[in-house]
Amino acid sequence: KAGVTQTPRYLIKTRGQQVTLSCSPISGHRSVSWYQQTPGQGLQFLFEYFSETQRNKGNFPGRFSGRQFSNSRSEMNVSTLELGDSALYLCASSWGTGGVSGNTIYFGEGSWLTVV
Amino acid sequence: LAKTTQPISMDSYEGQEVNITCSHNNIATNDYITWYQQFPSQGPRFIIQGYKTKVTNEVASLFIPADRKSSTLSLPRVSLSDTAVYYCLVALFSVGYNKLIFGAGTRLAVHP
Numbered sequence: 001k002a003g004v005t006q007t008p009r010y011l012i013k014t015r016g017q018q019v020t021l022s023c024s025p026i027s028g029h030r031s032v033s034w035y036q037q038t039p040g041q042g043l044q045f046l047f048e049y050f051s052e053t054q055r056n057k058g059n060f061p062g063r064f065s066g067r068q069f070s071n072s073r074s075e076m077n078v079s080t081l082e083l084g085d086s087a088l089y090l091c092a093s094s095w096g097t098g099g100v101s102g103n104t105i106y107f108g109e110g111s112w113l114t115v116v
Numbered sequence: 117l118a119k120t121t122q123p124i125s126m127d128s129y130e131g132q133e134v135n136i137t138c139s140h141n142n143i144a145t146n147d148y149i150t151w152y153q154q155f156p157s158q159g160p161r162f163i164i165q166g167y168k169t170k171v172t173n174e175v176a177s178l179f180i181p182a183d184r185k186s187s188t189l190s191l192p193r194v195s196l197s198d199t200a201v202y203y204c205l206v207a208l209f210s211v212g213y214n215k216l217i218f219g220a221g222t223r224l225a226v227h228p
Contacts, residue, residue: 033216043221044218092159110158
């Protein structure tokens with residue numbers, strides 16, 4: 001059974017540009033969540049989608065947005081990139097709402113974003 | 117709001133048992149605790165998940181006391197390949213929303 005797949009794995013962008021990251025969840029999983037990981041801030045929750053609806057959102061500015069498609073695949077977009085957005089962006093999927101009632105969250109390998 | 121606290125780093129030797137504790141205040145009755153392992157340049161890998169008392173699988177055990185204010189990941193007989201960062205994750209569940217809170221991670225170094 002294929003795991004969570006994220007594309008691209010590595011990318012470099014310039015300040016002010018925007019970026020879109022893609023995530024394909026494990027087959028049958030309906031919940032997709034996104035996280036930002038940096039050395040200084042650790043793993044921080046961005047948002048979670050379930051059945052194309054955003055269920056919860058972390059404390060990030062509106063430049064960070066996402067969406068989920070009917071096939072549960074998800075995209076995350078960051079507009080007007082800043083140097084501080086350089087990070088590993090992780091996508092995770094779970095059958096139901098992640099972490100609740102034993103719905104285990106499984107992570108992808110991440111997308112490394114460098115903003116120059 | 118719940119917050120999780122873990123030791124920043126730990127050292128051990130091959131063959132020893134390692135216990136990593138995560139403190140999490142204010143988690144609600146329905147909240148689960150999950151532990152992940154992460155190697156450099158990889159996504160976190162699921163280790164174990166629990167709700168109360170004790171859970172054991174083929175790689176680890178998870179102990180959760182009755183007050184649920186902490187949880188302890190136990191790795192029996194660690195090897196060099198267990199050198200990694202270990203995160204605890206608490207899911208705060210309330211009707212209509214779910215908020216996931218990670219600990220800062222514990223860097224485990226296993227020595228020969």
